[in-house]
Amino acid sequence: MKPISSATDKIAIGLSAMCAVHCLILPLILVLLPSLAALQLDNEAFHTWMVIAVLPTSIYALTMGCKQHKRYRVLLLGCSGLTLLIMAVLLGEHTGEIGEKAMTLAGSALVALGHLWNFRLCRKPSNCPCPSQKSSSQEDTIG
Numbered sequence: 001m002k003p004i005s006s007a008t009d010k011i012a013i014g015l016s017a018m019c020a021v022h023c024l025i026l027p028l029i030l031v032l033l034p035s036l037a038a039l040q041l042d043n044e045a046f047h048t049w050m051v052i053a054v055l056p057t058s059i060y061a062l063t064m065g066c067k068q069h070k071r072y073r074v075l076l077l078g079c080s081g082l083t084l085l086i087m088a089v090l091l092g093e094h095t096g097e098i099g100e101k102a103m104t105l106a107g108s109a110l111v112a113l114g115h116l117w118n119f120r121l122c123r124k125p126s127n128c129p130c131p132s133q134k135s136s137s138q139e140d141t142i143g
Contacts, residue, residue, distance in 0.1 A: 008061035009119040015054045016112040019085075022046060023101050023108075047089050047104065058082055058111055065118035074118045081110025 062078040084107030092100035 006119065006122065008057050009065070009115040009122075012054060012057045012061055012115045013112045013119075015050060015057065016081075016108040016115070019047075019050045019054075020105055020108040020112075022050075023104050044089070044092065047092070047100075051085050051089050054085065054111065055082060058115065062114060062118055065122050069118075069121040069124075071117075071121055074114055074121065077117065078111055078114030081107045081112075081114060083107070084110065 058078055059082075062075050066072060066075045084103045088095075088100050088103035088107060091103075095103065
């Protein structure tokens with residue numbers, strides 16, 4: 001797997017986790033520490049910026065991984081999650097807080113699972129066209 005594709009998988013998993021943590025833990029923190037409400041951590045701009053960060057990262061990593069391992073289900077899983085995240089941002093006001101959180105959590109989970117699956121498939125030696133692995137396997141047969 002190319003190092004940049006591996007890194008983008010890890011970044012996308014981290015961003016998805018951060019989004020899920022924001023949705024689940026922030027309301028609890030605001031109840032326990034009401035003084036943090038003044039920071040406006042629960043605004044819609046956070047969701048928008050997270051989707052803006054996740055989209056290019058995810059699309060790049062998933063398509064590069066798909067080119068390598070040819071498992072289109074991984075791409076479909078990740079794109080389903082991205083679609084849910086986009087819908088949560090665009091339709092969040094119409095679905096209410098619970099609907100928005102449900103779409104965000106489901107989308108984040110699908111994106112993270114897609115990237116985890118992609119990362120694991122790309123790390124398999126049989127799928128890696130890396131020169132270092134080819135040369136080491138050639139050395140084993142030669143030496």
